[in-house]
Amino acid sequence: MSNSAGWDHPRASLYTDHYELTMLQAALHSGAAHRRSVFEAFARRLPDGRRYGIVGGTGRLLEGLADFRFGDAELDFLGRTGVVNQETLDYLANYRFTGDIWGYPEGEAYFPNSPILIVESTFAEACMLETYFLSVLNHDSAIASAASRMITAAGSRPCIEMGSRRTHEESAAAAARAAVIAGFHSTSNLEAGIRYGIKTVGTAAHSFTLLHDSERDAFAAQIASLGVGTSLLVDTYDVEAAVRAAVELAGPKLGGVRLDSGDLVAQASWVRRLLDELGNENTRIMVTSDLDEFAIAALQSAPVDSYGVGTSLVTGSGAPTASMVYKLVSRTDDAGNFVSVAKAAKNKTSMGGRKYALRRLNERGIATQEIVGIGHRPEDDGNDRPLLQQFMKNGELFPGWTGPEGVVRARQRHADSMAELPAVVNRLQRGEAAIPTTYEEY
The missing domain is CATH 3.20.140.10 (nicotinate phosphoribosyltransferase)
Structure with missing residues (x-):
């Protein structure tokens, strides 16, 4: 129905x-x-x-x-x-x-x-109504409570919900909704977008880079299709080489780069310096990789522009029920x-x-x-x-x-x-x- x-x-x-x-x-x-x-x-x-x-x-x-x-x-x-x-x-x-x-x-x-x-x-x-009401309240309140703590840790930097693949398909849409209620900027989940009018975002995963004969070919294809304002995932192989290739292909209007592994604090800092040296002062840095509120707080001093949060969010960050x-x-x-x-x-x-x-x-x-x-x-x-x-x-x-x-x-x-x-x-x-x-x- x-x-x-x-x-x-x-x-x-x-x-x-x-x-x-x-x-x-x-x-x-x-x-x-x-x-x-x-x-x-x-x-x-x-x-x-x-x-x-x-x-x-x-x-x-x-x-x-x-x-x-x-x-x-x-x-x-x-x-x-x-x-x-x-x-x-x-x-x-x-x-x-x-x-x-x-x-x-x-x-x-x-x-x-x-x-x-x-x-x-x-x-x-x-x-x-007991079981139905409690299943909804316990799940969504756990997610909203975790999301609120993450938003507090992030300050003015936006958070993006991207945990769909870490939970049940129906829970994924509900989790996206709960996260946005608590201040998240957007979600990767399209079902949440159509149901609740939530903004959806996303670009590419490592598989897109691996599909192509070279990282440069992958970046060129993404930019040609999605425009220079897209965000490129730069840690499939060598981060520095990827950032340089991204800037060469997109120029100073490159929207963003995403870091998904390694020491995010140190890596974000030197990627920021590299981007600035190459003339891309306005290119944003997004970080992902199993973030929670504590990891986000630890990144406060790093030149990060946004956070993508998945597993920890959709599991209540250690408290999966209210x-x-x-x-x-x-x-x-x-x-x-x-x-x-x-x-x-x-x-x-x-x-x-x-x-x-x-x-x-x-x-x-x-x-x-x-x-x-x-x-x-x-x-x-x-x-x-x-x-x-x-x-x-x-x-x-x-x-x-x-x-x-x-x-x-x-x-x-x-x-x-x-x-x-x-x-x-x-x-x-x-x-x-x-x-x-x-x-x-x-």
């Missing part, structure tokens, strides 16, 4: 775990399935040593929710394999989410126990009154009750606390910022959160959010969360 942008994808309804549907069956049997319920997605902790996280994936899960249906193929599979009984199949045949969804906007910074997503509906409608969970925090009793519920197991406790959140700012507009109200909205002391936005009401999606528009909006939210956080978030050293989370109860 296709969405409004024209790209094909499977239904989201079976991107789930078997036990979501057996829970539904048992709840339908007990009569509790239609109790009004509040579920919350949050992370109990940040990855070890990280000072903040960045929300990613909300727009994608909202897009998927629009197609969260059970058609003939899905119902046939569930019935034929005995996953659920006929009563449950009858319910699923007419499934449509009709509740409300609130959450932190994509690009927003989050901290331990921030109520990142709040789902209000019946238990039957909300319980089935470790978010999705918990029932409130539901109605037999009288129709909401009661708080919470898991109390050792080391996995959660706080019951519907949450509200704001970011407390000081007189300079710098964040000092995350205030989470349980069952009520925390009081704004005058310049605080509410964090929860409503994405969906009565099953209807509010505009602006999905598609290319959602990416642009999330990118701005990331920039604004980072600007109000304390300077400690710019440090790559291990440390505690940049601001504490404080609960307010009645």
Whole structure:
């Protein structure tokens, strides 16, 4: 099936775990399935040593929710394999989410126990969304969080996402989207380009040079086809010889050279000197080769113009999941009154009750606390910022959160959010969360 942008994808309804549907069956049997319920997605902790996280994936899960249906193929599979009984199949045949969804906007910074997503509906409608929502949030938030750290390390130098070949094909498009939300300039992934309106870039790999009888022939062919503004990969054989050949062929308008191996700090420095000596002061230097935020930080003193980041980015730079969970925090009793519920197991406790959140700012507009109200909205002391936005009401999606528009909006939210956080978030050293989370109860 296709969405409004024209790209094909499977239904989201079976991107789930078997036990979501057996829970539904048992709840339908007990009569509790239609109790009004509040579920919350949050992370109990940040990855070890990280000072903040960045929300990613909300727009994608909202897009998927629009197609969260059970058609003939899905119902046939569930019935034929005995996953659920006929009563449950009858319910699923007419499934449509009709509740409300609130959450932190994509690009927003989050901290331990921030109520990142709040789902209000019946238990039957909300319980089935757990696995799908968490798979999207955990993956995309991990990528966005890693990307944000890389952007911080890069400063004003642009970063390009180029990790498609290091992950699953669907994850590749999602990773590109999450990276751009957190400030990356562009991606090499064309699917991300068509889905989300992201700028795509790329020129040539080592195989293009090896295809030709000489490096000079390869460069000449690339320049003739793509123009002198192209970037040439200069480390297939001898870097100095390649740079000299590139300048001879393209002249002073050569767009750039790319370095993909060796001691990048030293190599970038002498390549810069060589380019300048040859009259190519405006030719840019791009570096790749298994970069992460620490390698990018180490290159700050080098005359590098941009970074291409792959493996480390699409694997979360050591934290491939945001470790978010999705918990029932409130539901109605037999009288129709909401009661708080919470898991109390050792080391996995959660706080019951519907949450509200704001970011407390000081007189300079710098964040000092995350205030989470349980069952009520925390009081704004005058310049605080509410964090929860409503994405969906009565099953209807509010505009602006999905598609290319959602990416642009999330990118701005990331920039604004980072600007109000304390300077400690710019440090790559291990440390505690940049601001504490404080609960307010009645």
